[in-house]
Amino acid sequence: xxxxxxxxxxxxxxxxxxxxxxxxxxxxxxxxxxxxxxxxxxxxxxxxxxxxxxxxxxxxxxxxxxxxxxxxxxxxxxxxxxxxxxxxxxxxxxxxxxxxxxxxxxxxxxxxxxxxxxxxxxxxxxxxxxxxxxxxxxxxxxxxxxxxxxxxxxxxxxxxxxxxxxxxxxxxxxxxxxxxxxxxxxxxxxxxxxxxxxxxxxxxxxxxxxxxxxxxxxxxxxxxxxxxxxxxxxxxxxxxxxx
Numbered sequence: 001x002x003x004x005x006x007x008x009x010x011x012x013x014x015x016x017x018x019x020x021x022x023x024x025x026x027x028x029x030x031x032x033x034x035x036x037x038x039x040x041x042x043x044x045x046x047x048x049x050x051x052x053x054x055x056x057x058x059x060x061x062x063x064x065x066x067x068x069x070x071x072x073x074x075x076x077x078x079x080x081x082x083x084x085x086x087x088x089x090x091x092x093x094x095x096x097x098x099x100x101x102x103x104x105x106x107x108x109x110x111x112x113x114x115x116x117x118x119x120x121x122x123x124x125x126x127x128x129x130x131x132x133x134x135x136x137x138x139x140x141x142x143x144x145x146x147x148x149x150x151x152x153x154x155x156x157x158x159x160x161x162x163x164x165x166x167x168x169x170x171x172x173x174x175x176x177x178x179x180x181x182x183x184x185x186x187x188x189x190x191x192x193x194x195x196x197x198x199x200x201x202x203x204x205x206x207x208x209x210x211x212x213x214x215x216x217x218x219x220x221x222x223x224x225x226x227x228x229x230x231x232x233x234x235x236x237x238x239x240x241x242x243x
Contacts, residue, residue, distance in 0.1 A: 001062065002031040003136070003216040004225070005143055007192070007201030008068070008183040009035070011043025011098055014234060015211035016052050019227040022236040023213065026225075033060060034136050036183040036201060037068020037145035037163070042095035043206035047102040050125045057128060067132035068145045069163040069184065070094065075129055077111075078118065084111045095206075134159040137178065140218040146184035147198070154178065172197070181214060192224050 004023050009016050023033060033056055040046035057063050065071075073091040080087055088096075088111060103122065105114045119126060135157070136143040142154055144162045147169030152158070154177055166185055175197045186204035187193045192212045193200045199222065205211040213225040227236045 001138070002028060003138065003141070003143070004031065004033045005181050005201060005214045005216055006033065006035050007203060007212045007214075008038035008186075008205060009043070009049050009211060010038055010041055010070075010095070010204075010206040011046040011049055011102065012205040012209075012211055013043075013045035013048035013052060014231045015205055015209070015227040015229075016049055018229075018234040018236050019211055019213055019225060020052060020056060022225055022227070032062035032064070034063065034143055035065045036143065036181070037066045037132070038070045038183060038202075039065070039068070040074060040099045041070040041091075042098060044098055045102055046099040047122070047125075050122070050128070054124050054128055064136055065128060065132040066136065066143065066145050067129065067134060067163060070096075071129045071132060072160075072163055074099070075126075078115055078126060134162055138216065138218055140179060141181050141199075141216050142176070142178040143181045143216075145182065147182050148176065148180055150174070150176070169198075181216065192226075194222065 035053055039049050039053055053065055073094060073096060076087055077091055103118055105117060146163050147165045148154060148157050149161055150172040170185060180198040182200060183202035186202050187200050190203050190208045190210060192214060199214055201212050201214055203210045203212045209228060209230055211227045215223045224239045225236055226239055227234055229235055
């Protein structure tokens with residue numbers, strides 16, 4: 001099965017829309033789309049980005065959303081009763097304010113009112129995030145949000161660590177049992193980066209105006225689709241090059 005793995009969207013619904021349209025043109029019946037997480041926060045259109053994810057998952061039954069650490073923030077905000085203000089403050093520091101604004105939640109709205117509004121008006125978004133998986137595997141690739149703990153076999157990874165890990169994973173030079181495909185940490189080049197043991201797809205779309213998708217096939221070399229620009233002018237091109 002051909003897999004289109006999309007890196008961190010972070011509220012850039014304009015780039016995601018263009019990328020999904022290009023995938024639909026080049027798609028084949030046995031292909032699927034895997035979102036690597038962090039659909040929301042930082043960028044301006046988190047709600048619309050989630051709408052696009054929902055449409056994709058509905059129209060392509062093999063497609064999946066991997067839970068990112070920013071979706072985890074939203075879930076904890078909705079579920080957590082105690083320490084709500086502390087949690088909200090942490091989320092806002094991580095870029096949550098544009099997400100609340102995209103859902104029509106204005107400054108001064110109480111935490112309970114904000115929760116109720118999201119649950120009442122966007123239950124499908126909440127259901128999709130609650131149903132998100134922690135990883136996807138193929139014969140050759142292991143797709144995850146942030147990375148994996150090098151000291152733990154892939155089938156036994158701690159889920160929360162796969163959403164938050166950085167240096168311990170990024171600095172590991174040896175091979176894993178599969179090539180790890182991940183987002184979470186923006187690449188220095190602002191382009192997808194291919195290393196010997198991993199493929200990094202977080203191109204910091206919210207500030208770089210660039211969203212990346214890796215085309216993964218167990219039998220063929222990896223290539224990329226890259227959407228670049230802003231709402232007024234976005235182009236999508238295919239590339240075998242990386243940062």
